[in-house]
Amino acid sequence: xQAKISHYQADDxxxxxxxEDECSLAAVPxxxxxxxxxxNEELIWIHGKWNMYRQLFGFSKSRVDLLNESSQAFFAVLQxxxxxxxxxxxxxxxxxxxxxxxxxxxxxxxxxxxSSTKYRGIRDQLSLLANSVREECKPLRDRRNKxxxxxxxxxxxxxxxxxxxxxxxxxxxAALESIRNYMMAFRSHxxxxxxxxxxxxxxxxxxxxxxxxxxxASVFREMERDDLSLAIRVDEGKRRDA
Numbered sequence: 624x625q626a627k628i629s630h631y632q633a634d635d636x637x638x639x640x641x642x643e644d645e646c647s648l649a650a651v652p653x654x655x656x657x658x659x660x661x662x663n664e665e666l667i668w669i670h671g672k673w674n675m676y677r678q679l680f681g682f683s684k685s686r687v688d689l690l691n692e693s694s695q696a697f698f699a700v701l702q703x704x705x706x707x708x709x710x711x712x713x714x715x716x717x718x719x720x721x722x723x724x725x726x727x728x729x730x731x732x733x734x735x736x737x738s739s740t741k742y743r744g745i746r747d748q749l750s751l752l753a754n755s756v757r758e759e760c761k762p763l764r765d766r767r768n769k770x771x772x773x774x775x776x777x778x779x780x781x782x783x784x785x786x787x788x789x790x791x792x793x794x795x796x797a798a799l800e801s802i803r804n805y806m807m808a809f810r811s812h813x814x815x816x817x818x819x820x821x822x823x824x825x826x827x828x829x830x831x832x833x834x835x836x837x838x839x840a841s842v843f844r845e846m847e848r849d850d851l852s853l854a855i856r857v858d859e860g861k862r863r864d865a
Contacts, residue, residue: 651813652742658732659809662716666806669712670821671829673799676705678830681792686834693837706790707771713798714767717760730756730802733809745812752805759801762794 648656680687680702690698720731734749769775803821810816847853857863 647814652737655733655736658728658736659813661728662730662733663806663810665712665716666802666821667824669709669716670799671824671826672705672712673709673795674822674825675829676709677792678834680705689834689837689841693840706795707766709795710763710766710790711771713760713795713802714764717756717764717798717802730805733805745808748808749805752801752808756798756801756805759794759798763790763798766790 648660651659679690679698715727716729717731718727718729720727720729720735726732731753734746734753737746737749739746769778799821806821807819810819843853
């Protein structure tokens with residue numbers, strides 16, 4: 624089963640997308656059903672945003688060249704911001720269940736709140752998978768703690784800042800895979816849904832819509848060199864106030 628977009632609503636400033644996951648949660652312990660549902664939606668959306676990022680920045684050198692040709696400064700600013708956002712979202716999802724006096728909505732809630740007698744097998748399995756999640760997410764957590772959420776002085780002033788600054792495609796995908804493994808273990812135990820997948824979820828055509836428009840703009844710029852009146856038509860067209 625695939626997650627799908629169930630609702631689209633736009634106002635003057637924002638478009639809102641919600642995810643519908645049609646599955647039965649009857650077998651999930653009642654106190655964990657809403658927790659699982661919310662975490663599952665969060666993970667679906669993280670994959671949607673990661674897939675959109677890859678459509679723009681991870682498809683080919685030719686596509687990156689198109690982005691640079693269209694607005695190099697804008698995409699140079701957007702790319703690291705997008706990565707930082709994904710890092711923050713993944714770290715929130717994989718935080719400890721408890722931080723001091725605060726309870727976090729994180730995947731560790733799922734096994735920590737399972738009865739150690741009634742659900743001992745799946746609880747132990749999830750606990751081991753949570754160890755793998757923590758290990759795979761360590762580079763992301765270092766980046767969050769030292770470069771995004773805080774500007775840790777020693778790191779910022781040393782060569783270590785260079786290594787903390789970058790997160791690779793492989794590290795992001797490894798982190799997401801470990802979270803998928805955890806969530807699918809929980810889902811497989813309580814929900815009969817072997818075909819479920821996170822990796823293919825996208826918000827419509829995602830970044831591909833933008834890529835197509837940028838390709839059109841590239842062709843337009845070529846035409847504009849031969850016909851200067853096209854620039855006037857842009858300036859005086861229906862989107863002149865945009």
